[in-house]
Every structure is written in C-alpha cells, then in structure tokens.
Amino acid sequence: VRVRAGREAYRGDAVVIALAPTLAGRIRYDPPLPPLRDGLTQRMPMGVALKVHALYPEPFWRADGRSGVSSTDTGPLTETVDNSLPDAPGGVLTAFSYGAQARGLRRLPQDARRDALCEALAAIFGPAAARPDDLVEYDWSADEWTRGCFCGVLPPGAWCAYGPELRAPVGRVHWAGTETATRWSGYLEGAVTAGERAAAEALAQLG
Ligand SMILES: Cc1cc2nc3c(=O)[nH]c(=O)nc-3n(C[C@H](O)[C@H](O)[C@H](O)COP(=O)(O)OP(=O)(O)OC[C@H]3O[C@@H](n4cnc5c(N)ncnc54)[C@H](O)[C@@H]3O)c2cc1C
Structure with missing residues (x-):
C-alpha cells in the first residue's frame, strides 16, 4: 500500500483509514474504491x-x-x-x-x-x-478535516442499502473511525475500539 500526503509518502503492507466515511470518500484511491463502498461514503453525511x-x-x-x-x-x-x-x-x-x-x-x-x-x-x-x-x-462544519458534528450519520435507507460496506476491508485498506464501532459509535470510546478492531483485522490479514 502506498500513501501520499502532500510531499510525504509512505509504504506499508496494509493501511487503516480512521476517518468518518464521508471524509474517507474525499481521499483519492488508485484503483478507485468499489462502487458499494464509494456509495456508502456518498450516503453518510456528517451531523449538524x-x-x-x-x-x-x-x-x-x-x-x-x-x-x-x-x-x-x-x-x-x-x-x-x-x-x-x-x-x-x-x-x-x-x-x-x-x-x-x-x-x-x-x-x-x-x-x-x-x-x-x-x-x-x-x-x-x-x-x-x-x-x-x-x-x-467553533464551527465544526466549516473545519476542512471534520465537516460536521458530532459524527457521520446514516439517513433513512442508507444502513439497509450500504451497511455491510461500513467495516468490510477493501483489499489491504481497513476502515476505523468511530462510525464503524459496534458500541459507543459517535463517541471517543467508539473511536478507540474501532481503531483496535481495524488494527487487529489488518494484522490477522497479514498473518
Ligand atoms: C464539538 C464536538 C463535541 C464532541 N463531544 C464529545 C464528547 O463529549 N464525548 C465523546 O465521546 N465524543 C464527543 N464528540 C465526538 C468525538 O469527537 C468523535 O467521536 C471522535 O473524535 C471520533 O474519532 P475518530 O478517530 O473516528 O475521528 P476524528 O477524531 O475526526 O479523527 C480523524 C482525524 O483525521 C484527520 N483527517 C481528516 N481528513 C484527513 C485526510 N484526508 N488525510 C489525513 N487526515 C485526515 C482529522 O484532522 C482528524 O485528526 C464530539 C465531537 C465534536 C465535533
């Protein structure tokens, strides 16, 4: 996996993206994300x-x-x-x-x-x-790296249509962020356990 951020570049065997889905959707992926995962990122806006x-x-x-x-x-x-x-x-x-x-x-x-x-x-x-x-x-919706408060939310229909894509890795790309937590989603506790889950998932995949 290669990650580029401005002038910095990193290589790794896997990557954990710990962002709200809509913000994760603003990253450029090559190859592009599968349609259902990208569809989720289009349908889970930040709260207001x-x-x-x-x-x-x-x-x-x-x-x-x-x-x-x-x-x-x-x-x-x-x-x-x-x-x-x-x-x-x-x-x-x-x-x-x-x-x-x-x-x-x-x-x-x-x-x-x-x-x-x-x-x-x-x-x-x-x-x-x-x-x-x-x-x-402080206007969290105006913050480029947050864009809302308190977290990403699923409007009616989105969970049934795109729920499975919330946590499913895409190859060696793993998804964390509080929105992916099974408990305390939307809170700091959820962010921590989601990070632990995604890290464990990546390590298990790498054997
Ligand atoms: C005003 C406010 C009050 C809150 N109060 C509480 C509270 O009292 N208790 C509670 O438990 N929770 C509270 N929350 C929710 C809590 O802050 C979130 O649940 C938690 O921060 C989510 O953690 P995270 O790691 O998933 O995402 P974040 O904390 O959003 O971390 C994501 C990080 O990724 C960075 N980033 C974004 N885009 C990119 C990119 N393209 N490339 C690289 N980096 C990027 C961001 O700058 C950020 O540092 C509050 C949230 C807000 C906005």
Whole structure:
C-alpha cells in the first residue's frame, strides 16, 4: 500500500483509514474504491450541531438552585450543561443546537446569531443569561478535516442499502473511525475500539 500526503509518502503492507466515511470518500484511491463502498461514503453525511460556551462572571444559576442542565424541543438550543471549571472563577454554560435549528443559527450573521443564542439562554435561565462576558463558538462544519458534528450519520435507507460496506476491508485498506464501532459509535470510546478492531483485522490479514 502506498500513501501520499502532500510531499510525504509512505509504504506499508496494509493501511487503516480512521476517518468518518464521508471524509474517507474525499481521499483519492488508485484503483478507485468499489462502487458499494464509494456509495456508502456518498450516503453518510456528517451531523449538524452547533456548540457554544457562554462565559459569565459567576455560575449565577446555582444561586437559583438550578443545575445548568436543560433539555427542550422548542429550540433553538436543544440542551445545556454547567461546564464551569471546579477550580476557576466564572461560570460557563455550554449549549448545543442540532439539525434544522443549528442550520438556522448558522445562516444568521454572527451578531444576529449571538443575539439569538443569548435570547435562547435567557428564555431558560432568566435575564442574567442574556449578558455573557463572551460567547465562544467553533464551527465544526466549516473545519476542512471534520465537516460536521458530532459524527457521520446514516439517513433513512442508507444502513439497509450500504451497511455491510461500513467495516468490510477493501483489499489491504481497513476502515476505523468511530462510525464503524459496534458500541459507543459517535463517541471517543467508539473511536478507540474501532481503531483496535481495524488494527487487529489488518494484522490477522497479514498473518
Ligand atoms: C464539538 C464536538 C463535541 C464532541 N463531544 C464529545 C464528547 O463529549 N464525548 C465523546 O465521546 N465524543 C464527543 N464528540 C465526538 C468525538 O469527537 C468523535 O467521536 C471522535 O473524535 C471520533 O474519532 P475518530 O478517530 O473516528 O475521528 P476524528 O477524531 O475526526 O479523527 C480523524 C482525524 O483525521 C484527520 N483527517 C481528516 N481528513 C484527513 C485526510 N484526508 N488525510 C489525513 N487526515 C485526515 C482529522 O484532522 C482528524 O485528526 C464530539 C465531537 C465534536 C465535533
């Protein structure tokens, strides 16, 4: 197997590709991937989530007897958690928006998005939440090497049509990445066990 990355080149007896399927599909293969494996990479997009940290001078919600944990289906924020550091001053509410609501927020100019986020936090935690010292957001969908959050997802029909291609090696090319995990898929634990499984599979193949 020969792998080229910019000016670097590597040779090996096998390769493990530890990427979400849609990102793995952006690599150029020679010979090209078999149609069903390539079909899977076309049908497993990254999820859409927006994660934001709201920084306050103190975790004011605790004084009201609140945990900072919330969950709602009315949006635009789907859930929040108290993410304040135990040994640092200040309070942090970490909030998530998912799917269509996250897309709606992304389409807003930054100032309008911040206003919408502050309004949503205030609707849950009261007026003090509307005035964070700072809002920290990172657009994982814009990151060239991630392109979404939290992981690749199978839309209706894709699993039945292309499921067998998720883990099946293509010659000496083996597939890891959290999406291939049989447990904790989409989480760090799944990424680790998927890497172990793919490495064991490659070693077994090489005898
Ligand atoms: C905002 C956010 C919050 C999350 N929170 C949690 C959490 O609280 N708990 C949890 O368990 N999981 C969480 N996750 C999910 C967790 O991050 C993933 O499940 C895990 O990182 C997947 O690991 P991976 O090795 O499969 O892929 P990745 O971690 O995506 O690693 C793939 C690597 O390949 C690189 N890469 C991409 N394309 C190429 C290419 N063409 N050539 C070479 N390298 C390439 C990337 O830069 C990256 O370093 C979160 C994810 C996001 C985005």
